[in-house]
Amino acid sequence: MKHTISVLLQNKPGVLSRVTGLFSGRGYNIESLCVNKTLDPNVSCLTLVSYGADQIIEQITKQLHKLIDVIKVTDMAETEYVEREMVLIRIKAEAGTRAEVLRIIDIFRGKVVDVSSKSYAVEITGDEEKIQAVIDILKPIGIQEIVKTGTIAMARARKTL
Amino acid sequence: MKVTGAQALMKCLKEQGVNVVFGFPGGAVIDIFDEIMKNKDLTHVLVRHEQAAVHAADAYARVVGDVGVALVTSGPGATNTVTGIASAYLDSIPIVVFTGQVPTALIGNDAFQEVDIVGITRPCTKHNYLVTDPNELIETIREAFHIARTGRPGPVLIDLPKDVMAAMVNFTEPKPVKMRTYRPTYEPHPGQIEKACKSILKAKKPVLYIGGGVIASNAHEEVTEFARKMSVPVTMTLMGLGGFPGTDPLSMGMLGMHGTYFANMAVSDCDMLIAVGARFDDRVTGRLDAFAPHAKIIHIDIDPTSISKNIGVDIPIVADCKHAVAAMNSWLDRTKEFNRDEIAVKHEPWLNKIREWKAKHPLGYVEEADIIKPQFVVQKLHELTGGDAIITTEVGQNQMWAAQFYHFNHPRAFLTSGGLGVMGYGFPAAIGAKMAAPERTVIDIAGDGSIQMNIQELATAMQYKCPVKIAILNNNYLGMVRQWQELFYDKRYSNTGLETAPDFVKLAEAYGAVGLRATRPSEVEPVIKEALATDNTVIMDFVISREEGVYPMVPAGKATTEMLLV
Known part of the structure; x- marks a missing residue:
């Protein structure tokens, strides 16, 4: 089963290598990985997506927590959360398809970030399914280049009555 | 007080109670060895290969029950320590290994005797450091000793560039190490202790399975008290030998691949397995689905990752073994449900069954008159x-x-x-x-x-x-x-x-x-x-006899009851 795991860690040299080394050394999967500083520049937030049986995911979270530089590990599956990826796509856009491409991008609430006479580069954010849907629709028109971020995730605020 | 990095290292070793260092000099650590020569409080043991320095430090740590220290140079000196470090890591032995490193300005340049030892040892140390800022040297050393000796102990490596050892640093008096991200759990959860004890009191065929954690946490007295008051037979892993007296009538010796017949049979037949500071290693369990198949399992370990790693655990207790077993002993002393004599009577059929297994296949070998066995x-x-x-x-x-x-x-x-x-x-x-x-x-x-x-x-x-x-x-x-x-x-x-x-x-x-x-x-x-x-x-x-074998033996991948006997 797919799990999105959020890890707060000390922003120090080699920390990312400790995390990825743990995964490769123990044979765990990393589907995607995304990391950047938090408001506190000494702390980074790393979001990773992994697949595995519950027992494996439990080991992954425990092993991550065992790393000395790790502050907090959250398996997002234990809570309500939102997750997003961002994708940059360069699409073939010639006379016959330029308007159609813009319409599609608009439907997915994407933005054009670069224009040339033969192509658009667009930015789209969403969860994994939405990004895949955009790609599936744009593919027949002609995707020239594609760059995707990993997933980032945030727990939803607790709803109280 | 301003001192050089090398002098600060000497002062830190002293404050950590280090009297003996095992090492081997080299270009990158000459400054440190220069200070060692002046340091009358420290014995440096010059080994003949760096691997030996780490093994010696490991053994020193095991005997004194505190951190062992090794000191080697950069490059090949550092790589030669890797086997020793990996061994200490798997056996949870507290050591601190200091490696020399080329000057910070040369790091990454493929300099003479340069190697990324922090990168190499990342998966086989509890933690490791490269000190690039002399101002962080002293704090790093103190943190390293703290990490090595607390929680589940393990090796920590500190890589020391030559210029950091020569730089002037401000020596500050030690204060307790407090780390935001590292706080091992020593005290057991009282609810879990109660649950475990009640469960053990209900068992008819319990087995106590102890490992290296009992030695590391000095829990042997608590474990011995528990086993005797509860009349529970005890088996030990290789690392747990000595954690319970081997000549005690309750001792079944070692279990696993070359364990005793009766220990393996008892584990296979028991209805309650109390694992203390052991990690269900493959050499202990054999085929996993056939390991203690009828048992409810209680697992005490200070390292949460050890729990339910190989075998599902019914009652997990994350704690220091000594604290946890002491808590169980005192819970039993407080409860009315526990009566030492009644328990002894209740467990007698079980102990008797183990005695029968032992009589059937004791640990032994075939003696010969002319050949040394x-x-x-x-x-x-x-x-x-x-x-x-x-x-x-x-x-x-x-x-x-x-x-x-x-x-x-x-x-x-x-x-x-x-x-x-x-x-x-x-x-x-x-x-x-x-x-x-x-x-x-x-x-x-x-x-x-x-x-x-x-x-x-x-x-x-x-x-x-x-x-x-x-x-x-x-x-x-x-x-x-x-x-x-x-x-x-x-x-x-x-x-x-x-x-x-x-x-x-x-x-x-x-x-x-x-x-x-x-x-x-x-x-x-x-x-x-x-x-x-x-x-x-x-x-x-x-x-000795050339083709003598070690028996009993559980072939790899077999159930522990499928033993080849003498």
Whole structure:
């Protein structure tokens, strides 16, 4: 089963290598990985997506927590959360398809970030399914280049009555 | 106070209570060795290969129950420590290894004797550091010792660039180390303790399964009290030997691949398995689905990752073993449901069943009149040392025979590379143990293959007047692999014959040590007696039956009840 795991860690040299080394050394999967500083520049937030049986995911979270530089590990599956990826796509856009491409991008609430006479580069954010849907629709028109971020995730605020 | 980095290191070692450092100099650590020469409080043991420095520090740590320290140079000095570090990591031994590094300005330039040792040792240290800012040196050293000795202990490496050792730093007085991200759990959850105790009181066929965590946390007294008051039979892992008296009637000896018949049968049949500081290693469990299939499992471990890693656990208790078992003892003392005599009566049928298994297949071997049996040598060593020696081992048959036949009654007396299985561990470990406890008899039970992996340390033993005794169980084979080839590869002895070997007696003499040889059973006792009476390093070369095997044996991947017996 797919799990999105959020890890707060000390922003120090080699920390990312400790995390990825743990995964490769123990044979765990990393589907995607995304990391950047938090408001506190000494702390980074790393979001990773992994697949595995519950027992494996439990080991992954425990092993991550065992790393000395790790502050907090959250398996997002234990809570309500939102997750997003961002994708940059360069699409073939010639006379016959330029308007159609813009319409599609608009439907997915994407933005054009670069224009040339033969192509658009667009930015789209969403969860994994939405990004895949955009790609599936744009593919027949002609995707020239594609760059995707990993997933980032945030727990939803607790709803109280 | 302003001091150089190297001087700060000396002051930190002193404040951490370090009296002995095992090491080997080199270009990147000359500044440190210059300070060592001036430091009268510190004994530096010059080994002859850096791997030996780490094994010696590991053994030193095990004997004194605190951190062992090794110091080596950059590049090859650092890479030579990797096996020792990995071994300490798998056995959870607290050591701090200082490696030299090229000056910070040269790091990343493929400089002479440069290697990314922090990168190399990341997966086999509890934590490691490269100190690039001299102002962080002292805090880093203090943090390293704190991490090594607390929680589940383990090796920590600090990489020290040459310029950092020469830089001036401000020495500050130590204060307790507080880390935001590292706070091991020592105290057990009271609710879990109660749940565990109630569950144990209901069991009819309980087994206590103890590992190295009992030794590391000094929980042997609590464990012994618990086992006796609850009349629970005890089995030990290789790392747990000595955590409960091996000659106690409740002791079933070691379990697992070369464990006793009765220990494996008991675990297989029990309805309650209480694991304390053990990690359900594959050499213990054999085929996982057949391991303790009827048992409810309680697992006490300070490391949460050990719990439910290989085997699902019913009642997990994350805590220091000593604290947790003490809490169980005191819970039992407080409760009315517990009555020592009633429990003893209730468990009598179970203990009796174990006695029957033991009578059916005791630990043993076939004696021969003219050929020395290795098990006989170990038994004699036990007898002639009164069971009080510190025993180190190499890895292979020698290690298993030592574990089976030297019945350890005390913790910190059996030093072996349990997890990584390092051939060449035993001799440097013996030197480390002797430096830690000069008054104790220290014997390395070795094989003719393993001893050659760190034989150069004879020079170290001689230089520091370390009268350790080496008992080579010499079968001119890499015996354990040969045994597998015999049993599972139709006796195709590929590359396990060691017919070309040195004359170990002459080899000892070449170093100024004493060499003794026994070729007949009647010579074993006189040789051991002479070795023990000699105030010098001694090699005892026991020429043993060549194709003796270690039994019982659970073939790899089989259930632990499927044992090959003598």
